[in-house]
Amino acid sequence: MSFAAPPTVDHGAARRPGPREGELARTLRAARERLAMRGGTGPRFTRELLVQHAAALRAAAFVLPLPVMATGFGLSVFLGPVPAVLWTLVALGCYLALVATARRFGAEQVAPEAVARWRGLFLTGHAMTGLCWAYLAALDLGPLHGREFGIFQFTVLFVVVASTAMISFTLQAVVPATFALAAVFLAIGIAGGTDPAHIAMTAILIAAIAFFSLVSEILRRSALRGYVHQAEKDELIAELETAKVISDEARRRAEDANLAKSRFLATMSHELRTPLNAILGFSEVMESEMLGPLGSDTYRSYVRDIHASGRHLLGLINEILDLSRIEAGRFSLNEEAIELVAVARECLGVVRIKAEAKGLTVRGDFEPALPALWADERAIRQVILNLLSNAVKFTPRGGTVVVSVGWTAGAGQYVSVRDDGPGIPESEIPVVLSAFGQGSVAMKSAEQGTGLGLPIVQALVKLHNGRFDLHSRLREGTEAIAIFPQSRVLEVMPALDDPNWQEA
Template sequence: MSLAAPPTVDPGLVARRPRSRNGDLAATLRSARERLSARGRRTATRFSGELLDQHAAALRASAIILPLPVMATGFGLSIHLGPLVAALWTLVALGCYLALVVTARKFQAERVPTESVDPWRRLFLSGHFMAGLCWAYLASLTALHEQGPQFGIFQFTVLFIVIASTAMVSFTLRLVVPITFGITAVFLGVGMVNDPDPANIAVRSILIAAVAFFAVVSEILRRSALSGLIHQAEKDELIAELETAQVISEEARRRAEEANLAKSRFLATMSHELRTPLNAILGFSEVMSGEILGPLGTETYKDYVRDIHASGQHLLGVINEILDLSRIEAGRFDLNEEAIELVAIAKDGLSIMRIKAEAKDIDLSAEVEPDLPALWADERAVRQIILNLLSNAVKFTPHGGSIVLRVGWTAGAGQYVSVKDDGPGIPAAEIPLVLSSFGQGSAAMKSAEQGTGLGLPIVQALVRLHNGEFELLSKLREGTEAIAIFPQSRVLEVMPALDDPTWIGH
């Protein structure tokens, strides 16, 4: 018969666990993100210091540019109002902006804590308000329109540029545009009432609208800057938490590896130390059972000796399994590879297990494909694989059941060994458990003979050492099939004999 090779070893275990870990990680990150976002929204005021710091930095950076519109306005006023008024206005306006720059420099130099920024914020707003009074004076000049449209154009241009530049430079300071140009907008409205000329109304309406527009733009930019600070803080805190979690995880992984290595060393040492006296016990019990040195005297002693020998054999088997598993986990199990006959080893294993099967009235049969070529593998390991699978099947198959051993080709030109029983079966959710070291199933398995839970893990490990695949298929109340698959690379092709006529002349 042929058997289609399954996709992977232990697909449920391999596929489910990463998804579970990824799902847990995603849930953790999502929870941390939501918590940080909520905390950021609740404590947005804690970023007022950083926003004020950005405002101070912007003022200092624009310290050279701020006097330019003031000086240009002073020059224009000197033409329309005379040099004295223009000079006084220019000095006052420059003084206001100089005070803002000095305040910004002092604020940054003192490194003001977040809880103490409110007085500084009021101080900055007061400076902007004083500067705004200077521009309100310019907006109040309506009588000069009698001199011609030039002053109206000059007034509109200067005020529009100043409103826009203030909004762009100082947007991180809340309400800076309304406080700075609120009185200016009032004077512009008064000028519209005093001079109902359509051109004058249009120009001043545009300026009033500009104050409202740039106030909105400034607030939008401020909120955007605040949102950026909150998100940056969230990211920094999340990165810090992830780095902390990574450090904890690495430390836990290192401790787990050390504990696992210590466990493997301990099991290997203890197994060796226990096996040595056990061999002596088995030897002495065998000598006593055979009455080589004389009769035991009573039949009861003979029964005790047989029990001692059987218990010692069982304990030695457990110790050997523990030793094999610890060697495999420690990476010290070396394969002694050679050409072997898989069918012959399977039949030997069947003969060994037949006595145990007959004791439970289990029908033990074999189905093998003929003419299977040799397999490049470790004979002892392959024999252990087959014996463990057969022993497991006999252990969990009830009285009167049946077990079928199959050996044949896979669809991928490899070879397989399959042991199928009609026992109680294993729930799908417990298959990863029974494939783990010392894993035990639920009620169906506990009703059978007790074992160490190492048989299948050892089989799985030995198959993997041969670059093969192991699959456990089971259904409740229908039975279980264990399949060990050896890859095509380990199948030795049959070579023609040297005296084959087809080789003549080649």
């Protein structure tokens, strides 16, 4: 019988990154660039702050003319209509130019090298509006309207300074750039003034410019920290997404490798077992000399070696297939009610001849009247046989092997195989419990195994929801314990003619 070759899986081929991975890489790179500029604003953060500033100016485009027109109306009362209209037109023109700059900035794709130029344009626009307010700050109407105009001047400038600080705080040094000249004129007014009330209001205005400059800078730094935190979040999300992509790729490769392994083992189970059965069959026929004598003792010895080696190789193949089926989740338990003591006695009888030939004492220590266990008899027999075979294999001549079956403290059942052999160093216990793992004692032994016995035992016990423990000390022996939970112990049901049962 021939089998089609399984499809090959190229695990070494380089995998081209998909569009999602490329997008993640770009996001991660951009986030790292932003974090690298954490010490200052950097061109990228400056651009984002300018974007926010331009958006604020566009949103306030219909509000900015209101204080200008209100101021123009007030100036018409104190200065007359012509100077007031001229001042209003100039101030409105400056604010219109500033809003137009913001709209143009929002419409263009600003390159990083052009950020400084745009920042200079915005500061220039604010400075032009500041010239209009500096003109207002420089006005002095003398004693005739001095008190009333001072109150008007104080109110307008205070409101304009505060609104500028609130609207344009994302532009660094916007308040000093706009109102520095106004502060100079106010300070000159204090130096030449004689009215205490006017001096007090002027001093408050100068202090307000300094105060709102500080407030504007604090708000700008707060906005900058927000961008830094957003960059950190972007980096974290990108890192998580990248890790997920890598994890998915690793899982896919592992699944492909596991599929390839399963196909290989499925093929090998047939391709190896078929010739091995022929070798075992023919070597057994030759060893028994069914078709005539071999004629030489050397040939008889060779035939016995061939038969023994074939049985060893077949056992190794069976163990590998069992372990691969368990790992792949395709080992199904054929569960039924079994007597754990009976299975242990049976296994003890199987290994007794080999143990006695080696000069070992093998005995059982069984708890009487144990109830049945719900388990796979073949798997339990394999567990006990593997443990007994290991004990017999590594226990020196004259040693003792004890098999115990009984109750656990949690009302479950256990099987224990204890020997007084050379033991296993504590550091090597994880090694011998891994597939193909062998301790130093096994390496030196003339009866080396495959290193699959204990991993198979551990996996079969786990399939029964149990626990496998291995306790050993060097030169003091080893005890292997398979523990089965209470949920697998079958209760003894009362007889149907029991009056207590009938009442229940």
